[in-house]
Amino acid sequence: GGTTRENSGTDAGGAQASGAANPDAPIKEGLKIAFLPKQVNNPYFTTADNGGKEAVTEVKGEFKEVGPSEASASSQVSYINTLSQQGMDVIVTSANDPNAICGALNQAKAAGAKIVTFDSDTKPECRQIFVNQVTAQGIAENQVKLISEQIGGEGEIAILSATANATNQNAWIELMKQELKKPEYSKIKLVTVAYGNDDDQKSFQETQGLLQSYPNLKGIISPTTVGVAAAARYLSGSQYKGKVKLTGLGTPNQMREYVKDGTVDAFALWSPADLGYLAAYAGAALASGQITGAEGDKFKAGKLGEFTVGKDGVVVLGPPTVFDKNNIDQFQF
Amino acid sequence: MAGLRGALGSWDAAIVAGLAVVVLLASVSVPNFATGRNAQFLLLDLVPLALLALPMTLIVITGEIDLSVASMVGLGSTLMGQMWLSSGLSLELICVLVVLSGALLGAVNGVFVTGFGLPSLAVTIGTLALYRGLSFVVLGDQAVADFPADWTDAVVQPIPGTSIPVMVVPVLLLALVFGVVLHATPVGRALYAMGNNGEAATFAGVSVARTKFWLFVASGAVCGLVGVFWTLRYASARGDNATGLELTVVTAVLLGGVSIFGGRGGLLGVVAGVLLLGVLRNALQLADVDANALTIVTGTLLIASVVLPHAVADVRARLHRRRQRAQLTAS
Amino acid sequence: MSLTDTGVTERIANTSPPDAGRPRRRLTERLLAVRELSLLLALGALILVTMLHNDRFLSSQSIKDLLLGCAILVILAVGQTLVIITRNVDLSVGSILGLVAFATGELFLAAPGTPWPAALLLGVALGAVCGAVNGGLIAVAKVPALVITLGTLYAFRGIDYYWAAGQQINAADMPRSFLRLGNQTLLGVPVLFLVALVVVAAAGFYLHSYRSGRELYAIGSEPAAARLSGVPVGRRVFAVFVASGALAGLAGVLYAARFGTLDAAAGTGLELQVVAAAVVGGVAIFGGSGSVFGAALGAVLLTTIGSSLAVLRIDPFWQQAVVGALILAAIGLDRLLAARMAARLRGRSARGA
Amino acid sequence: MSPDARGTKAPPLLVLDDIRKSFGAVAALRGVHLELHPGEAHALVGENGAGKSTLVKILAGAHAPDSGRMTLDGHPLLLRGPADARSAGIAVIYQEPTLFPDLTVAENIFMGRQPLRSFRRIDTREMNRAAERLFDRLGVRIDPSRPARGLSIADQQLVEIAKALSFDARILVMDEPTAALSGVEVERLFGVARSLCERGAAVLFISHRFDEVFDLCQRLTVLRDGAWVSSDRTADLTVDEVVRRMVGRDVASLYPKQDAPLRDTLLEVRGLSRAGVFSDVSFSVRGGEIVALAGLVGAGRSEVARAIFGIDRHDAGEVRVAGRVLPAGSPRKAIAAGMALVPEDRRQQGLVMELSVERNATLARRRALSRLGLLSGGAERAEARQWTTRLQVKTSRLAAPVATLSGGNQQKVVLAKWLATRPRILIIDEPTRGIDVGTKSEVHRLLSELAGEGLAILMISSELPEVLGMADRVLVMHEGRLVRELSRDEADETSVMFAATGQGATA
Numbered sequence A: 001g002g003t004t005r006e007n008s009g010t011d012a013g014g015a016q017a018s019g020a021a022n023p024d025a026p027i028k029e030g031l032k033i034a035f036l037p038k039q040v041n042n043p044y045f046t047t048a049d050n051g052g053k054e055a056v057t058e059v060k061g062e063f064k065e066v067g068p069s070e071a072s073a074s075s076q077v078s079y080i081n082t083l084s085q086q087g088m089d090v091i092v093t094s095a096n097d098p099n100a101i102c103g104a105l106n107q108a109k110a111a112g113a114k115i116v117t118f119d120s121d122t123k124p125e126c127r128q129i130f131v132n133q134v135t136a137q138g139i140a141e142n143q144v145k146l147i148s149e150q151i152g153g154e155g156e157i158a159i160l161s162a163t164a165n166a167t168n169q170n171a172w173i174e175l176m177k178q179e180l181k182k183p184e185y186s187k188i189k190l191v192t193v194a195y196g197n198d199d200d201q202k203s204f205q206e207t208q209g210l211l212q213s214y215p216n217l218k219g220i221i222s223p224t225t226v227g228v229a230a231a232a233r234y235l236s237g238s239q240y241k242g243k244v245k246l247t248g249l250g251t252p253n254q255m256r257e258y259v260k261d262g263t264v265d266a267f268a269l270w271s272p273a274d275l276g277y278l279a280a281y282a283g284a285a286l287a288s289g290q291i292t293g294a295e296g297d298k299f300k301a302g303k304l305g306e307f308t309v310g311k312d313g314v315v316v317l318g319p320p321t322v323f324d325k326n327n328i329d330q331f332q333f
Numbered sequence B: 001m002a003g004l005r006g007a008l009g010s011w012d013a014a015i016v017a018g019l020a021v022v023v024l025l026a027s028v029s030v031p032n033f034a035t036g037r038n039a040q041f042l043l044l045d046l047v048p049l050a051l052l053a054l055p056m057t058l059i060v061i062t063g064e065i066d067l068s069v070a071s072m073v074g075l076g077s078t079l080m081g082q083m084w085l086s087s088g089l090s091l092e093l094i095c096v097l098v099v100l101s102g103a104l105l106g107a108v109n110g111v112f113v114t115g116f117g118l119p120s121l122a123v124t125i126g127t128l129a130l131y132r133g134l135s136f137v138v139l140g141d142q143a144v145a146d147f148p149a150d151w152t153d154a155v156v157q158p159i160p161g162t163s164i165p166v167m168v169v170p171v172l173l174l175a176l177v178f179g180v181v182l183h184a185t186p187v188g189r190a191l192y193a194m195g196n197n198g199e200a201a202t203f204a205g206v207s208v209a210r211t212k213f214w215l216f217v218a219s220g221a222v223c224g225l226v227g228v229f230w231t232l233r234y235a236s237a238r239g240d241n242a243t244g245l246e247l248t249v250v251t252a253v254l255l256g257g258v259s260i261f262g263g264r265g266g267l268l269g270v271v272a273g274v275l276l277l278g279v280l281r282n283a284l285q286l287a288d289v290d291a292n293a294l295t296i297v298t299g300t301l302l303i304a305s306v307v308l309p310h311a312v313a314d315v316r317a318r319l320h321r322r323r324q325r326a327q328l329t330a331s
Numbered sequence C: 001m002s003l004t005d006t007g008v009t010e011r012i013a014n015t016s017p018p019d020a021g022r023p024r025r026r027l028t029e030r031l032l033a034v035r036e037l038s039l040l041l042a043l044g045a046l047i048l049v050t051m052l053h054n055d056r057f058l059s060s061q062s063i064k065d066l067l068l069g070c071a072i073l074v075i076l077a078v079g080q081t082l083v084i085i086t087r088n089v090d091l092s093v094g095s096i097l098g099l100v101a102f103a104t105g106e107l108f109l110a111a112p113g114t115p116w117p118a119a120l121l122l123g124v125a126l127g128a129v130c131g132a133v134n135g136g137l138i139a140v141a142k143v144p145a146l147v148i149t150l151g152t153l154y155a156f157r158g159i160d161y162y163w164a165a166g167q168q169i170n171a172a173d174m175p176r177s178f179l180r181l182g183n184q185t186l187l188g189v190p191v192l193f194l195v196a197l198v199v200v201a202a203a204g205f206y207l208h209s210y211r212s213g214r215e216l217y218a219i220g221s222e223p224a225a226a227r228l229s230g231v232p233v234g235r236r237v238f239a240v241f242v243a244s245g246a247l248a249g250l251a252g253v254l255y256a257a258r259f260g261t262l263d264a265a266a267g268t269g270l271e272l273q274v275v276a277a278a279v280v281g282g283v284a285i286f287g288g289s290g291s292v293f294g295a296a297l298g299a300v301l302l303t304t305i306g307s308s309l310a311v312l313r314i315d316p317f318w319q320q321a322v323v324g325a326l327i328l329a330a331i332g333l334d335r336l337l338a339a340r341m342a343a344r345l346r347g348r349s350a351r352g353a
Numbered sequence D: 001m002s003p004d005a006r007g008t009k010a011p012p013l014l015v016l017d018d019i020r021k022s023f024g025a026v027a028a029l030r031g032v033h034l035e036l037h038p039g040e041a042h043a044l045v046g047e048n049g050a051g052k053s054t055l056v057k058i059l060a061g062a063h064a065p066d067s068g069r070m071t072l073d074g075h076p077l078l079l080r081g082p083a084d085a086r087s088a089g090i091a092v093i094y095q096e097p098t099l100f101p102d103l104t105v106a107e108n109i110f111m112g113r114q115p116l117r118s119f120r121r122i123d124t125r126e127m128n129r130a131a132e133r134l135f136d137r138l139g140v141r142i143d144p145s146r147p148a149r150g151l152s153i154a155d156q157q158l159v160e161i162a163k164a165l166s167f168d169a170r171i172l173v174m175d176e177p178t179a180a181l182s183g184v185e186v187e188r189l190f191g192v193a194r195s196l197c198e199r200g201a202a203v204l205f206i207s208h209r210f211d212e213v214f215d216l217c218q219r220l221t222v223l224r225d226g227a228w229v230s231s232d233r234t235a236d237l238t239v240d241e242v243v244r245r246m247v248g249r250d251v252a253s254l255y256p257k258q259d260a261p262l263r264d265t266l267l268e269v270r271g272l273s274r275a276g277v278f279s280d281v282s283f284s285v286r287g288g289e290i291v292a293l294a295g296l297v298g299a300g301r302s303e304v305a306r307a308i309f310g311i312d313r314h315d316a317g318e319v320r321v322a323g324r325v326l327p328a329g330s331p332r333k334a335i336a337a338g339m340a341l342v343p344e345d346r347r348q349q350g351l352v353m354e355l356s357v358e359r360n361a362t363l364a365r366r367r368a369l370s371r372l373g374l375l376s377g378g379a380e381r382a383e384a385r386q387w388t389t390r391l392q393v394k395t396s397r398l399a400a401p402v403a404t405l406s407g408g409n410q411q412k413v414v415l416a417k418w419l420a421t422r423p424r425i426l427i428i429d430e431p432t433r434g435i436d437v438g439t440k441s442e443v444h445r446l447l448s449e450l451a452g453e454g455l456a457i458l459m460i461s462s463e464l465p466e467v468l469g470m471a472d473r474v475l476v477m478h479e480g481r482l483v484r485e486l487s488r489d490e491a492d493e494t495s496v497m498f499a500a501t502g503q504g505a506t507a
């Protein structure tokens, strides 16, 4: 008898929280905290990691950022291996694949490192804390609300996502579909989900395709920074400018131009710098024994105040900020 | 002096020497490099590259190229995921089927190249896109991850009592097979002959088309194998697995002294080239060198590997001429 | 010796048949024309099918989008064609484009007042320098281009990464006049496309009508013979790489103008698309034949496929597979046409008798 | 021969003095002197590897001499590349054709010198017309606008000649231009060369065919092992004398075939056809017999040989080896059945230039030499040494790439490769093309000996003396058909030429 699907044992189950947390333990000095983003050449992660660096400096630790130049799980694995070789106290990472880097993370954990994920999670049992920018529910509510306001509560909308297998994107899209079932959105119809692969040109083409395929399209939600910028650029140079509404998750710097020229009314994002900052503090708290990652643990994150660890070791940064004409100039990232 | 010149004359020897120097330097100057654990990580990371480089070496020696290898690995991986997800077959059987489908994909390349007589560079750029596209078609946006832990653990285990991963054993065995075929059999002789001059090889009774066809099949089968390994090692079957690996494979093969025009090179050099690439990356990573600098190093290494021998030969020829002229004027 | 010059000719007149009328048509040229025609047909069919599905596909907005979308790839394909004709290949174009695009952004950051023509020139110059590095290594060290440009593909991209260090340059950092270049139209045709047209026409004319242009074909057809015929092979190959680099530089500047958002990853993976465009356009991968018109059509076809699939709402997962299948079909067609031509040459005996 | 009338007294046009050139350890030229006079054709002869082609390449600017002086019209001549040689008025026809297959014939001729119209654009029409004028001068019909790909070797050579003519050169260098040409074309070429001489040009002519040398040239220089031996007026020389100077000893210039007892029929060809190439070819060859396949260049002889050996597929007919039908289209099976084919184009078909002499010599035997599927270097080397020694291949080492050998020595390696397979049937296409006189008689002796051992030999040759001297029977082809079979007694120069030019059938 071979190994078949039926008899494969699942290795789920309660993950973390060994030993007890000591909320009063001081943050240790000299902690070696490494940031491993999805990709080092991604401006979003550069900002986030800089936030992390600020926090690490505050707790008098050693900060380091390493990572692959292309967003692939396999290269992340080799970086995790290197980091565990180097005896890091904390590894803060954003996973390119929820499963692929698990083995390496577990080995690093066994070698004594604390694991924090941010932005993009792994399976819960492979890390102690996941610092979530915002709950998926929060994003879904926010995005649907924004588009509904802009198109006046009725009409066809489409979603322009990143890659077809981006975990967080798919979770958000699923929840947006749930959200749209609410009575107040009953006149809004989601016609399709397109994928721009987080590639500028592809997103641009997909936007163009959406507008041609759906002549009655009223709005587009693009919950990805690359997609929303490309879609905005397409709209701003086309006859649809101002007529087809666009919202999504974007950085103020990229979108400033299009908010000012009237292509985009409002969009949202959390602060990537705060996200990195919080993740670094969570890591420091773990390594100092203040928390273990169990539900209910509390820790202080510098200027951001106190946070509580939720179910499955998730810490939520907070609701996203909405940017529009009036406030966008106050943000620089 | 003579030894040095001999060594420089043979790229195989030079690259092995280069490898030794890099390992030595790294052991001395990079902390954590010379540890068993690191060796394990390093070798494990190199398994796909080493496996793919074997058939690629033979293919490049015949004057062809297979740029679709990484896409075949990706498609193999998603096929494995899809079968595991929905077929109910045993994993053993699935692995065999994946290797066979790899061979089939390679056969498609082979038919286009040898049957229709099309240039392999163009054909495999086509199948590079085709197979990658199909691997997204197979699994779409899903990733299949729930492979049994005993399987996913097995491929990363070290040989008991050592820090060498068990996977090194099949790699070495395959390398031995490919090495013997290339260097000590009639088929190997034929590969060199057809790489240099296909027509003359045909006149000498070599079935050029058939041989190349089987090489592409072999390449596909090895890709299927790597697909299986990749899926199990990362416990994840997804459409973008191994994206972009083809350029690294070609880099390793060229670094190993195989001529891109065919007809020249050997397997020892390629194995050394693969190791050199891996050791260098690993050491630089451990030394906290920026990933971006690493990209530059890879590129520079490749360029140096082809420019240096030429420069050496050039200098030697110039020295020789000068010496000759000196003799002429003296006599 | 009794045979005079005329005597010989007379005797020959006896042995060779009287003039049977010389075939006038240039087979090679006709073959190319057939190749380009079939591309046009494919393009037409694709547009037709898409239009039947959705008539907005031929709206002026959509045509503008199409033309805009292919301009950069067309320019790169022209450069690549020049290189491939000489039996070389330039895999570093994507990296050069990325480097130049980022440099252009940096230029505007450092000197916000730079007029865009200056930026354009600087970008082309930077591209040409990168091309000169390629060409220098290849021509001087006599090393295969595939290897060298594979190396510089990494090296140039690495420099780009290193320089950008994860930063991003946004539309707001660049002057309006420059960004308008990427979107503006002249008589309804995007300026970018006009630039591409000029590049195609100039390169096509040069290759067809100038000695040095024909020499590029000679080099690709038989490098050793070219050397013996006094063709300065090293210099020409060097020049071709400089040209390819300069065109990639031009494409980089236009990329910056069009996309407005720049990070170090711009143009990653573009090299295979560019080679694919040339191959689909009938440029023989081993040199000696092909035209920039074909390559440009190849580029247009590839971009149009991208747009059509999006409009047809075909599962995006299929897109890459379709492009791959198209490449295979294109080279298969070339093969078929070449076989036809060979058969015709054989049927008509070598001496035209 | 027209006597002293032409300017032997005029000052020399081109003088080479003490030219030396080495390739690594090989000294190809060791102090060569040469004077070319206006209006004179000058022959350069020497054994294979004597350095003739090397000297040609130096004259063409393709190689730089290590030392020595060149003067043109009394002025020092420095050639930095082929372009320099051209502008100095030196036109070269190389031993191996150097065409661009993808370009048209006219472009091949005028590459780099295309006629121009306004704005320095190429005038294609004028270029084609100019090419046609050249072909008219040569009396041949080649469509100037067709691509060079697919031209037969003879046509390629004619394009090369047209190219050289187009320069209106003051010095025309021809390195074995006639090796691929038939008698008629050779005469045309000579006609053109003579008219060039009459206009005051100088011709340097290299050939292994002495009849041609004595026909065309007024002076003759002999090289031996890269060294200059003598320069004399041809009128003062005899063939035997020249041969002695080349080889350093006396040689019989032709070695007639010894009679051998005829055995069973080994090769039988029945109704073999290939559309557009040849049709309904039937003949048989018995063991111990040498059958020659004669005909003009382009008659389709090589095509028949390729089809028999399985390189090309045939459309109809069959090939039998010792009574057994040979599967079509598989050289491997042909070899297994005991057949060997020495092809006409040694660079393209005979040899793998980058591989060593040893690897080339054993390439067709690689399976037979392996044990349990594995090859050992020792067995290969022994086998290679045996045959290269027997054929007196001149090479520094067996491990040297075959590309570094001279043309004739390369041909010997091809022979060695096929003799090493110990074939029953030997098809040999232009066996002595580009081979010097000493080796030639050696090859002839060898063929005769092999026939004596019971081999069936099918020999394709464009050299009539060779055909007449060696063949037991002569088959004559004309335009893809076997038109005549002549026994040894019937065959003579006129009967073969009659049949080959298509008059034999009616005669």
Ligand SMILES: Nc1ncnc2c1ncn2[C@@H]1O[C@H](COP(=O)(O)OP(=O)(O)OP(=O)(O)O)[C@@H](O)[C@H]1O
Residues within 6 Å of the ligand: D023, D024, D026, D027, D028, D046, D047, D048, D049, D050, D051, D052, D053, D054, D055, D095, D403, D404, D405, D406, D407, D408, D409, D434, D436
């Ligand atoms: N590129 C080269 N590298 C090394 N050796 C060479 C090279 N070219 C020629 N030789 C050597 O120089 C010598 C002279 O060769 P060359 O081709 O001039 O002879 P040849 O007189 O033309 O003979 P043939 O009648 O056979 O054509 C030979 O020994 C040959 O092996």
Ligand SMILES: Nc1ncnc2c1ncn2[C@@H]1O[C@H](COP(=O)(O)OP(=O)(O)OP(=O)(O)O)[C@@H](O)[C@H]1O
Residues within 6 Å of the ligand: C349, C350, C351, C353, D152, D153, D154, D180, D276, D277, D295, D296, D297, D298, D299, D300, D301, D302, D303, D304, D344, D462, D479, D480
């Ligand atoms: N009369 C002709 N005119 C022009 N081309 C011809 C003629 N006859 C045959 N050919 C072509 O010329 C090519 C050369 O034929 P092939 O090489 O078999 O001739 P051959 O008799 O062996 O001459 P060679 O001495 O060159 O080997 C063939 O492809 C054939 O189609």
Ligand SMILES: [Mg+2]
Residues within 6 Å of the ligand: D052, D053, D054, D095, D175, D406, D407
């Ligand atoms: Mg010669």
Ligand SMILES: [Mg+2]
Residues within 6 Å of the ligand: D301, D302, D303, D344, D429, D460
């Ligand atoms: Mg022949």
